[in-house]
Amino acid sequence: MLQAYRARIFHFLDDPSVLGKSAWQYFEDGVLLIEDGRIREVGAAKELMPQLNIPVQHFPDRLIVPGFVDTHIHYPQMEMIAAYGDQLLSWLQNHTFPTEAKFADEEYAAGVASSFMDELLRNGTTTALVFGTVHPVSVDVLFREAQRRGARMIAGKVLMDRHAPAELLDTPQQGYVDSRKLIEKWHGVDRLQYAVTPRFAPTSTDAQLQRAGDLLQEYPGVYLHTHLAENADEVEWVKQLFPAAQNYLDVYDQAGLLGRRSVFAHGVHLCDQECMRLKQTDSVIAHCPTSNLFLGSGLFNLEKVQQHQVRVGLGTDVGAGTSFSLFRTMGEAYKIQQLRNCKLDPFYALYLATLGGAKALDLDRHIGNFSRGKEADFIVLGAQATPLLDFRLRHLLDRLKLAEQQEVALRDLFFVLQTLADDRVVEATYLMGKCAYRRGGV
Incomplete structure (x- = not known):
């Protein structure tokens, strides 16, 4: 036709x-x-x-x-967008974890997934890399909604075995088993792909991160999706939790989590060594400007990442991010660079939201x-x-x-x-x- x-x-x-x-x-x-x-x-x-x-x-x-490409977003946090008064770590405890606990209920999760897909399409987003919750059903319902519409979506079940409420914890083995079942059920079906998804280093033990690495080895076409160096207090916490690591990124590196389909959200507080290693492994940073401003996390150094030739995409990061719109996201990215005495060219911003985002997700052969x-x-x-x-x-x-x-x-x-x-x-x-x-x- x-x-x-x-x-x-x-x-x-x-x-x-x-x-x-x-x-x-x-x-x-x-x-x-x-x-x-x-x-x-x-x-x-x-x-x-x-x-x-x-x-x-x-x-x-x-x-x-x-169509726009969103390289980092949390669909379960749609209900808690614009939650007042916290920075990252307290925001997780006070708002994120209570909201995500609701996703054990399939009917509830399905309703949010439907609204989430509607909102993406209303904002012109046709591809997204998406966090679920620790509950496997949260991924099932999202993939069903994306499949029904014909959207290209990448998503995964959160892996989290410590430093969170008991009802949101799995174990290294259970997280591995649940993820493996979801990969075999959904990865490569129609326009859907799977992302192994440890929330961030503080909520996973070494053992769980190693099991995440096992999944990447066993299923080489899947993605790795997590957070990196978003908040200064978070970076200090990682140093305490992983004293043998050279830096935050090295925690993931030691578990075998870096690579062409590894997407790390934020990267606000990266050192040169981390940027060099991201480039060496062809890993990706998802820049999330509305979220970084809303949570007071800091000003992303785009120029530094560009100088190291690290691939970059744009993420709305709803619900810490304040809009599903990639236009709003580009606008806030410009303001962040202004505060850094740098200019974000409008052509380059739009590139990041389209072809650049596709390249960041290793999808530029398709979209x-x-x-x-x-x-x-x-x-x-x-x-x-x-x-x-x-x-x-x-x-x-x-x-x-x-x-x-x-x-x-x-x-x-x-x-x-x-x-x-x-x-x-x-x-x-x-x-x-x-x-x-x-x-x-x-």
């Missing part, structure tokens, strides 16, 4: 911080051709329209971009841009969705039609969206060429 969509179209071919203008393509009047859920071609309407003898869905004055054969996940943006955006962009959009002003106008457009936009600009979200969300009803 062939489908055609006409609009302004933008996507990245590679990293704009490396390749500059040659890293992206923009069509002021473009056509996106999709065949059986995959990209067949993207190009200028004047070249492709004469070849078509099928109906074309036209989105006048709209912008089509690839992230409109290259031929990739899965057709995309979003339709109405840039003038609010009165303020309409006022701000009234003259800017006209400049996109002028070739000599196009690059500057695009940079301005993306920066305005990253600063002022949210879910209201997302008019439709498509998964494998099928509309999964439309503002006002599918």
Whole structure:
């Protein structure tokens, strides 16, 4: 089945911080051709329209971009987003653990999972790396909801055998057995993949981390998803709990948890040695700006991580993160770099939310841009969705039609969206060429 969509179209071919203008393509009047859920071609309407003898869905004055990629989020924490008054360690005790205890109830977990998937799609997020809870059923219901919609999701059951309430603890062996069953049930089914998920070093013993490493050895295609160096007190706690480790990252390294599909959320307090080791093992940092600001965790040193050539993605980190919107996330990432006397280029920010996120999750063979054969996940943006955006962009959009002003106008457009936009600009979200969300009803 062939489908055609006409609009302004933008996507990245590679990293704009490396390749500059040659890293992206923009069509002021473009056509996106999709065949059986995959990209067949993207190009200028004047070249492709004469070849078509099928109906074309036209989105006048709209912008089509690839679906957003969220590299770190907790779906069980959706209920406790905007929980007041704590930093990381007390926030876990006072808000997170009581909320996650509810996920022993399958019906309750299924209701949250459904709302969570709805919220992702409403914000244009088509792929995410997701924390469950310690309960295997929390992962089952999330995968069922993602499968029903056709979304690409990576998720895992939390491993936690100490420093948490008794009802949220497993054991090294039980966590291993539960994870193995979930891997064999879900990993590689449709668009679903599994992540071995120790919460963070303080809530796992050496024995549990070693069993997590065993799972990575036994199932080499799965992911590792955990937290790293988010909070200064947390870093000090890890030093006390693991005195034989050279640093925080080394705790995971000793258990064999680093690698191309290992994603470490935050990395706010990394030393040079840790950055070097992340690069050597091709591991990934998920930068979560709204969460880092909300919990007062610190200012992520993106420049340092870039200098060490560590792969980076963006994460909303709901519920410490304060929005499902990758636009809001990009905007807060910009502010963090401003506080560090650095500038976050709007092209690079959007790259991190699309193709860069796909690369961070080792999925750029499948998603992230409109290259031929990739899965057709995309979003339709109405840039003038609010009165303020309409006022701000009234003259800017006209400049996109002028070739000599196009690059500057695009940079301005993306920066305005990253600063002022949210879910209201997302008019439709498509998964494998099928509309999964439309503002006002599918």
